[in-house]
Amino acid sequence: MKTAKLVIALVILLALLGSGYYFFGNYSDGYRAGTVIKLSRKGLIFKTFEGQLNLGMGINDGNSTLAVSNLWAFSVSPSDTVCLHGLDTAMMSGKRAKLHYREKFLGVPWRGDTKYQVYKVELSH
Secondary structure, three states, X not given: OHHHHHHHHHHHHHHHHHXXXXXXXXXXXXXXXXXXXXXXXXOXXXXXXXXXXXXXXXXXXXXXXXXXXXXXXXEEOOXXXXXHHHHHXXXXXXXXXXXXXXXXXXXXXXXXXXXXXXXXXXXXX
């Protein structure tokens, strides 16, 4: 009986640790570069900042270059004022920006609409 309780407790502990990592852990991290075209404050209960980055990729078929609009949606914590200021500056100046992000396993309302959480902005010169 004591062994069964220990096994059940271990299974529950492992399930909690696994789900905790799945909920709070990062799936990937990296950066994307482009022009910030949108930044809005959204949410009914949890107000987060949602933005869009125009990656501005082009396709070269040998004869001509075709510009293709490729938009990437991201979220920013409302408490990250440095990042928000950088995004606002990038959007108002029209300069390309390099956005560093962490991709979460799950999107939850208090983190934003997307799984991509921007935490650093670098402006091109």
